[in-house]
Amino acid sequence: MKILEFLKDKENLIAFDNSTTINRADVSIKNNSLTFKKGNEFFVFLDNYDAYNELEFNFHSQQKIKLFIIVYQNKSIKMDYSFNLDDSVELEVFTNFVSRRKTNNISNFIYNLKENSSLKLLNAITFNGNLDLNCTVNLDGEKSEATIDLLNIGGFSNKHKVRQDVNHQSKYTESYINNWLISLDNSVLDYSVSGFIEKGKEFSKCFQSNKGIMLSDSSQIAVEPKLYIDEYNVEAGHGAAIGQIDELQLYYLLSRGLSETEAKSLIISGYTLPFIDKISDEDIRRHVTSQSSRLIRRKA
Amino acid sequence: MTLEIKDLFVSIENNLILNGLNLKVNGGETHAIMGPNGTGKSTLAQVCMGHPSYKVESGDILLDGESILDKSVDERSRLGIFLAMQNPIEVPGVTNFDFIKAAIQTRMKKDEHLRIGRFILKFEKASQDLKMGQGLAHRFLNQGFSGGEKKRNEILQMKMLNPAFAFLDEIDSGLDVDALKLVGQNVTELKSQDLGLILITHYQRLLDYITPDYVHIMINGKIVKTGNLELIKRIDQEGYDWVKKELGIEDEDKKPYSLGTCPSKH
Numbered sequence: 001m002k003i004l005e006f007l008k009d010k011e012n013l014i015a016f017d018n019s020t021t022i023n024r025a026d027v028s029i030k031n032n033s034l035t036f037k038k039g040n041e042f043f044v045f046l047d048n049y050d051a052y053n054e055l056e057f058n059f060h061s062q063q064k065i066k067l068f069i070i071v072y073q074n075k076s077i078k079m080d081y082s083f084n085l086d087d088s089v090e091l092e093v094f095t096n097f098v099s100r101r102k103t104n105n106i107s108n109f110i111y112n113l114k115e116n117s118s119l120k121l122l123n124a125i126t127f128n129g130n131l132d133l134n135c136t137v138n139l140d141g142e143k144s145e146a147t148i149d150l151l152n153i154g155g156f157s158n159k160h161k162v163r164q165d166v167n168h169q170s171k172y173t174e175s176y177i178n179n180w181l182i183s184l185d186n187s188v189l190d191y192s193v194s195g196f197i198e199k200g201k202e203f204s205k206c207f208q209s210n211k212g213i214m215l216s217d218s219s220q221i222a223v224e225p226k227l228y229i230d231e232y233n234v235e236a237g238h239g240a241a242i243g244q245i246d247e248l249q250l251y252y253l254l255s256r257g258l259s260e261t262e263a264k265s266l267i268i269s270g271y272t273l274p275f276i277d278k279i280s281d282e283d284i285r286r287h288v289t290s291q292s293s294r295l296i297r298r299k300a
Numbered sequence: 301m302t303l304e305i306k307d308l309f310v311s312i313e314n315n316l317i318l319n320g321l322n323l324k325v326n327g328g329e330t331h332a333i334m335g336p337n338g339t340g341k342s343t344l345a346q347v348c349m350g351h352p353s354y355k356v357e358s359g360d361i362l363l364d365g366e367s368i369l370d371k372s373v374d375e376r377s378r379l380g381i382f383l384a385m386q387n388p389i390e391v392p393g394v395t396n397f398d399f400i401k402a403a404i405q406t407r408m409k410k411d412e413h414l415r416i417g418r419f420i421l422k423f424e425k426a427s428q429d430l431k432m433g434q435g436l437a438h439r440f441l442n443q444g445f446s447g448g449e450k451k452r453n454e455i456l457q458m459k460m461l462n463p464a465f466a467f468l469d470e471i472d473s474g475l476d477v478d479a480l481k482l483v484g485q486n487v488t489e490l491k492s493q494d495l496g497l498i499l500i501t502h503y504q505r506l507l508d509y510i511t512p513d514y515v516h517i518m519i520n521g522k523i524v525k526t527g528n529l530e531l532i533k534r535i536d537q538e539g540y541d542w543v544k545k546e547l548g549i550e551d552e553d554k555k556p557y558s559l560g561t562c563p564s565k566h
């Protein structure tokens with residue numbers, strides 16, 4: 001197994017490939033099921049791992065955990081993941097897919113939350129290849145809440161198809177989705193973002209915001225925001241702002257002598273900053289920054 | 301160096317704004333351009349910078365005798381043209397430091413590289429000179445700046461970039477007396493044989509701090525009268541009506557934008 005450089009020295013590292021498992025953390029692993037014991041920060045590295053069974057992450061009551069998941073692949077991969085949060089869990093999950101050559105990735109993530117649990121998801125998508133990502137959040141318990149922040153930079157002629165579903169299945173549940181989408185070259189970002197609030201699940205809140213910049217004439221971003229709400233006593237809303245790079249900002253930087261490439265890459269980096277600032281681990285933050293600036297600088 | 305604007309006709313969205321404008325600025329000279337609102341002063345500055353919305357119908361802009369009309373905005377900047385904008389733009393997520401560093405690096409030759417220590421000192425000095433307060437380097441470009449801070453930040457950039465020709469477009473608006481004095485001092489310090497200054501204003505008060513060599517009056521998209529400091533005094537006292545009367549200029553287009561937006565004495 002070849003662990004990526006920036007993860008090599010991490011304590012609490014758990015790494016899988018199809019034949020071996022490395023477990024430097026206090027986590028029990030049985031039949032593809034991980035149960036977290038002591039510790040609050042873990043790094044999970046998957047090297048071309050495509051188990052037939054889903055990979056299951058279990059968190060028990062009151063745990064407060066940060067999980068950084070890095071998937072590395074140089075062949076096409078299909079994987080299912082599930083995360084089960086007992087009551088009053090505070091979980092933060094970072095995910096990122098890395099591939100050095102163009103491959104396909106199909107991933108299904110399911111998060112199940114019991115009462116009073118909170119989930120913070122940070123998805124950094126800079127994947128070189130076609131991606132089919134499904135992310136389902138089930139707010140099963142009362143007062144459970146999820147915040148999803150997602151940065152997607154599509155380059156080359158990659159197609160990234162992403163589906164985010166949040167199911168509000170109890171009262172007082174809250175969800176907030178913020179997507180920052182950047183399409184370069186001929187890439188296509190195709191998003192379906194849905195919030196479901198069933199009848200009787202009152203006092204729930206469901207919000208989403210989708211922002212996007214298309215950098216070339218052949219770049220594409222499509223977002224289909226949906227709110228299915230069958231309950232009167234809730235708060236919900238969505239905002240979308242998808243367009244070209246801000247002309248005035250570009251002109252201002254050009255007027256100080258920056259080339260178009262430099263100016264665009266500064267503006268786009270600035271645009272990604274609110275997302276990148278949310279990444280608490282410095283190595284991971286640097287990894288995402290370098291991945292995104294490599295994409296942006298190449299073809300701003 | 302010389303910047304020469306020759307018989308320039310410029311339109312925006314099919315409206316002719318500049319109507320055969322002529323102006324010649326040599327290095328070392330300071331020109332003031334005054335005129336009522338909506339007369340095309342900002343248009344002149346923007347078109348020299350290369351703003352993509354303005355269309356040059358005919359005429360030319362020459363830098364040392366060579367046309368710059370086919371040059372892009374960034375090329376013009378690197379050739380030495382600078383515009384302190386009437387409304388500086390906010391760029392979230394981009395720090396002042398990264399921005400100015402990139403602007404300076406883009407002016408360096410291939411084999412040169414930035415002496416970062418020296419750059420930081422120069423930046424901090426300029427920042428102090430303009431009383432920008434600590435931490436400017438790490439604030440996002442103009443984001444959340446007060447009107448006055450934005451204007452002072454334009455002058456800071458001018459200081460850092462050493463242009464050959466600088467248009468200061470209503471640099472005085474939004475500044476209180478102290479800030480105006482500060483900006484005036486900073487700009488005056490920058491005066492040299494290598495800098496041609498074009499001050500666009502409707503107030504005399506800016507010109508109390510930066511003394512112009514020439515004063516031009518611009519009406520309906522062209523310069524109709526050129527004089528010296530005496531001209532400013534008269535405009536300050538009497539407005540522009542006497543110029544119009546003297547030259548037989550009709551107010552054919554009283555558009556709403558020209559109403560009430562300018563607190564100068566008419």
Ligand SMILES: Nc1ncnc2c1ncn2[C@@H]1O[C@H](COP(=O)(O)OP(=O)(O)O)[C@@H](O)[C@H]1O
Pocket residue numbers: 312313317335336337338339340341342343344353557
């Ligand atoms: N971006 C624009 N779109 C349409 N009209 C414009 C634009 N900018 C300026 N104009 C028009 O051009 C004329 C001159 O404007 P401007 O150059 O800003 O005048 P000044 O700076 O002298 O007040 C005005 O009639 C104004 O409405």
Ligand SMILES: [Mg+2]
Pocket residue numbers: 341342343386469470
């Ligand atoms: Mg103006």
